[in-house]
Amino acid sequence: MHREPADTVPQGPHQPCPSSTKSHVATTLLPAARQSLSDHAGSADPPAERTGRRQRLSTEEATRWADSFDVLLSHKYGLATFRAFLKTEFSEENLEFWLACEDFKKTRSAAKLASKAQRIFEEFIDVQAPREVNIDFQTRELTRRNMQEPSLSCFDQAQGKVHSLMEKDSYPRFLRSKIYTDLLSQTQRRLS
Structure with a gap:
């Protein structure tokens, strides 16, 4: 099922790659x-x-x-x-969730922590979320319990599962x- 991207969760900054010692090639991306x-x-x-x-x-x-x-x-x-x-x-929600978690871990404001955690949970984790990621029941329930007292690590297990899924499944195909x-x-x- 195709899902339209939502603008509710920040996608995180991108880190530039280290510059190469070999000559660079002007490239137009595909x-x-x-x-x-x-x-x-x-x-x-x-x-x-x-x-x-x-x-x-x-x-x-x-x-x-x-x-x-x-x-x-x-x-x-x-x-x-x-x-x-x-x-x-049609699986970009996995990467968007991973990026949202990376951005979430940089949250320094205790006041923003709970609201950001709730947005991520509702967008990616909750059953029938608009961009629901494919995680097992136990991980979903652990994350739900973590939401009772959100911390910077409340999505760690779910993020790890999604990272592993992308690395083992999508990355080789990519x-x-x-x-x-x-x-x-x-x-x-x-x-x-």
């Missing part, structure tokens, strides 16, 4: 990945393209996404490309996907 990045940024073009600079992605950086799932998640274009892939599988292989080919062609 349309689906560019759209995912622009959905997040709120504009039709990545920020640097709006200011006249080209976004750069090296083949080495894109290849490193295959090193580990966490390397992929830590790279802003990796994250955007993976999000675009998940949209093709590495074989046309979105990823086309992006790699595109960066390699720019070198020649």
